[in-house]
Amino acid sequence: DLVLTQSPDSLAVSLGERATINCKSSQSVLYASNNNNYLAWYQQKPGQPPKLLIYRAFTRASGVPDRFSGSGSGTDFTLTISSLQAEDVAVYYCQQYALTPPRTTFGQGTRLEIK
């Protein structure tokens, strides 16, 4: 089965400090045909829909501040917030895509708070 596991489940970081969230897939999301990793990151604040931050592992979506960055390949990925701002308090999800059959799954979420 296609499983994405995020770590940690929750995280508390001081303002201005770095926050790091990990995402591990049960199978590789790197497609050799185009060398793309189909892994995305979202931010969700209470009462709001998720907001796309990163897609294809490291491409920032339009309008996303550059303090958000994505890295990794294959099965292991990381979302980094370089300098935590108060407005970054949210739940973060990763998402992967599998080709056969075509389907997508989300990680369980990581809650980020201010220390």
Next chain:
Amino acid sequence: QVQLLESGPGLVKPSETLSLTCAVSGYSISSGYNWGWIRQPPGKGLEWIGTFVHRGSTNYNPSLKSRVTISVDMSENQFSLRLTSVSAADTAVYYCARVVYGDWSFDAWGQGALVTVSS
């Protein structure tokens, strides 16, 4: 700028059919892109339901496939979700969303519609 708006009954009885519509504005869905449905039970994580591919096919979550239909009405610029034989486990906020071109991530979302399954 594309906008999506979900609509439909907020309360559905067990064993009945859940039906939701997503109206798209600011973009013609006949022009391209893929479109999807995602749900989120209260206080829980996100679950992909299915995606309509612009070429005319659909992909569904294997765990829901036997109960789900996604259809598109190009003339009304909207797409719809039908989920049959619902139970309390189907209570969730249902989101419609646009898929990033050439990808499977979702870059534009509706605000979500809470559907409660209860008698």
